[in-house]
Amino acid sequence: MLPFHTRNYTFEMRKLRDITVSKIPCFWLNVPMTIHLLNCFTCNARLSSRLKTGMVCLLVETDQGPVLVDTGLGLDEYANPGWMTKLFRIITIMPFDPNEAAVNRIRRLGYNPEEVRHIILTHMHFDHCSGLSDFPNAKVHAHRREYAAFTEGKIRQFTEFAYLPRYIAHKPKFTLYEKVDSKWYEFDAIRLPFIPETYFIPLFGHSRGHCGVAIKTSDGWFFHAGDAGAVYDDETPAWLIKLVLGPHDGTLRAFMKAHPEVLVSNSHMYPEFFEQHPLLR
Numbered sequence: 001m002l003p004f005h006t007r008n009y010t011f012e013m014r015k016l017r018d019i020t021v022s023k024i025p026c027f028w029l030n031v032p033m034t035i036h037l038l039n040c041f042t043c044n045a046r047l048s049s050r051l052k053t054g055m056v057c058l059l060v061e062t063d064q065g066p067v068l069v070d071t072g073l074g075l076d077e078y079a080n081p082g083w084m085t086k087l088f089r090i091i092t093i094m095p096f097d098p099n100e101a102a103v104n105r106i107r108r109l110g111y112n113p114e115e116v117r118h119i120i121l122t123h124m125h126f127d128h129c130s131g132l133s134d135f136p137n138a139k140v141h142a143h144r145r146e147y148a149a150f151t152e153g154k155i156r157q158f159t160e161f162a163y164l165p166r167y168i169a170h171k172p173k174f175t176l177y178e179k180v181d182s183k184w185y186e187f188d189a190i191r192l193p194f195i196p197e198t199y200f201i202p203l204f205g206h207s208r209g210h211c212g213v214a215i216k217t218s219d220g221w222f223f224h225a226g227d228a229g230a231v232y233d234d235e236t237p238a239w240l241i242k243l244v245l246g247p248h249d250g251t252l253r254a255f256m257k258a259h260p261e262v263l264v265s266n267s268h269m270y271p272e273f274f275e276q277h278p279l280l281r
Contacts, residue, residue, distance in 0.1 A: 002217075004164065005208055006160065012139070015123035020024055024254045032166065033060065033062060033195075033196050033281070034060075034061045034062035034279050034280070035058055035060050035061070035118050035215060035222060035279060035280040035281075036059040036278070037056060037057075037058060037216065037265075037273075037274055037279065037280070038056070038057045038058070038059060038072075038102065038104075038105045038274075039054030039055060039056070039057075039098055039100060039103060039271070040054075040055050040057040040071065040072025040073065040131070041054065041055035041072040041100060042054050042055075042094060042095050042100060042127070042271075043088060043092045043093075043094050043127075044093040045092060045093070046092060046093055048236070050186060051233070052271055053221060053270065053271075054202060054217060054268070054269060054270075054273075054274055055072050055127060055266055055267055055268055055269075056224060056265050056268070056269055056273075057072050057102050057273075058070070058071070058213075058215075059102075059105075059106060059109065059116075060194075060196075060198070060215060061197075062118075062120060062194040062195060062196065063195040064117065064193075065115055065116070065118070065192060066106070066111055066115055066120045067116070067118045067119070067120060068106070068116050068118070068120070068135065068138070069119075069120045069121075069122070069213055069224060069268055070101050070119075070122055070128045070129070070199075070226075070267070071102045071119065071121075071129055071130065071134070071135075071174065072100065072101060072123060072127065072128075072130075072131055073085065073100070073101060073126075073127060073130050073131060073132075074130040074131030074132065074133055074134050074167075075098060075101050075103060075104075075134055076100075076133055076166075077095065077126070077130040077131070077175050078098040078101065080131070080165045082126055082166075083095060084125075084161065085127075085130075088127075094099060099255070101134065101229060102134065103131065103134035103135065103222065105236050112147045112173065113135060113173050114137065116135050116138050117137065117138055118138055118139050118140060118141060119132065119138045119141065120141045120142075120192065120198075120200075120213055120226075121140060121141065121142045121146070122210060122211055122212065122213060122226035122227070122267065123142075123143075123146050123206065123207040123209065123210040123211070123226065123227065124142065124149075124158065124163060124165070124167070124207070124225070125162035125163065125207065126162045126163075126164060127148075127162075127203070128267070129168075130164070130166050132167055132170070132172055133167070133169070133170045136172070136263070137159060138169050138172065139172070139173050139175055140172045140175070141175050141177065142174060142175075142176060142177070143176070143178065143190075143194060143200060143202065143207065143209035143210075143211050144176040144178040145178065145179055145204070145208045145209030146208060146209025146210065146211070147209065148165070148205060148208070148209070149177055149209055150163045150165075150168075151165075151168075151208060153165075153178060157207075157208075157209070159206060159207055159244065160207070160208075160211070165279075166206060177192070177200055178190075180202070184199050184214050185259065185262075186200075186255075187201045188201070188202055189201055189214065189215075190202070190211075192213075196215060196216040196217070197215070197216035198213065198214070198215050198216070199213070199214045200212075200213060201213065201223070203228035203248050205228065205245070205246020205247050205248060206226070206228055206244070206245050206246040207227075210227065210228060210246070211226065212224055212225040212226050212228055213226070215253075217263075217281060218281050219261075219280075219281075220261045220262060221261075221263070222262070222265075222280055223255075223263070223264045224264075224265050224267075225248075225252055225264055225266070225267075226266070227266070227268075228245060228246055228248040228249070228252060228266075228268045229241065229245055229246075229251075229252040229253070229267070230245060230266060231249065231250050231252050231253050231256060231264060231266060232265075232266060232270060232273075233266075233267060252264065263277070
């Protein structure tokens with residue numbers, strides 16, 4: 001067993017986070033890295049008490065330090081909520097608890113938020129990127145189409161009302177992706193510059209540049225499909241899923257059936273999901 005497979009793994013990884021890949025021993029490339037699954041935004045339905053959800057954000061141990069996937073609501077959003085957050089507080093049941101902010105979740109895991117130097121965004125709606133300012137020095141990785149939709153100032157579909165320019169008022173550095181350069185199972189994919197192996201999976205529809213994120217684990221793959229479907233929810237009618245989430249729900253359900261070895265999540269999962277999968281290796 002490798003020495004990194006110990007309870008001190010996280011600390012050893014932090015020591016190595018600034019080492020370039022070319023300087024890492026070959027065995028390091030095969031060491032599984034931890035994925036923490038965090039609930040960064042509880043939002044429950046008012047009309048169906050059975051429909052309870054928490055928003056999935058990921059903290060991924062990588063060769064470049066801890067990488068955050070989506071941010072949930074940021075501290076500024078709790079202090080000065082935008083109109084979309086205010087609307088959700090009316091139409092849903094939200095604890096609206098800043099302890100759920102990613103920056104606070106990460107602190108409780110024992111990290112300094114300044115260690116988070118990279119953030120991957122599935123898309124840029126209020127509940128996915130309003131926490132960017134809590135990590136002001138992090139480089140932000142997004143699809144070029146999504147960044148363009150967020151910044152152009154034109155509403156082309158009703159879900160784009162969830163874009164608020166203030167979320168990037170601190171002018172974070174963006175790295176944008178567009179060219180498909182890989183295949184992940186049957187999906188087109190864009191390789192991201194991290195180890196473990198990580199891909200953007202373009203799933204446009206919910207937003208113009210929406211992407212899922214696939215991450216290699218020691219047991220196979222974890223596929224975070226973002227808001228491209230509601231694959232663990234059989235209560236939401238199909239017409240509403242297609243209207244709000246886009247055209248991929250059926251494809252994702254078929255993929256899950258064909259590949260039970262892949263753990264798949266939506267952005268908004270039932271509370272027990274976080275208890276069942278607090279972390280992956």
